[in-house]
Amino acid sequence: MKKYLLAAVLIISGCVSTQAFSDPRPNMSAGEFKALVRQSLKNPYSVKDFAMSREPYQIGPDGFGRTHWIMCANYFATNSYGGLVRSGVTVFFKDGTVEKIQPTQGQGCANAQPTKFD
Numbered sequence: 001m002k003k004y005l006l007a008a009v010l011i012i013s014g015c016v017s018t019q020a021f022s023d024p025r026p027n028m029s030a031g032e033f034k035a036l037v038r039q040s041l042k043n044p045y046s047v048k049d050f051a052m053s054r055e056p057y058q059i060g061p062d063g064f065g066r067t068h069w070i071m072c073a074n075y076f077a078t079n080s081y082g083g084l085v086r087s088g089v090t091v092f093f094k095d096g097t098v099e100k101i102q103p104t105q106g107q108g109c110a111n112a113q114p115t116k117f118d
Helices: 002-014 030-040
Strands: 048-052 057-059 068-078 084-094 097-105
Touching (some): 030 084, 030 097
16 A cells, blocks of 8 residues: 555656746846837827836746746826826746736836936
8 A cells, every 4th residue: 555655646746847937037128128118108209207127127936936027117108198197017028038018007116216218
């Protein structure tokens, strides 16, 4: 009976991955990040009071034990109705490349530092 129990434990433990769940650090400059933000805006010329994270940083772990690299920004810009609103964007990276760009509302980026949006 002990042999069967030992065999079952070895078979089950063989199904668990020992791979580290982490992505490589992305190489994105401030200029490249601003270009991504500019593409996601309806009116990029309306941006005021722009602040962004200086470099990618890690968040996590998520429910699967993985960490993720992100960059984020806060800004004032006009919305579809022409009103000036506080908004932001978070860029998620996977395997060193952009996975998705997610808009945020308000102060979505806690470690943003003021910079020019040229």
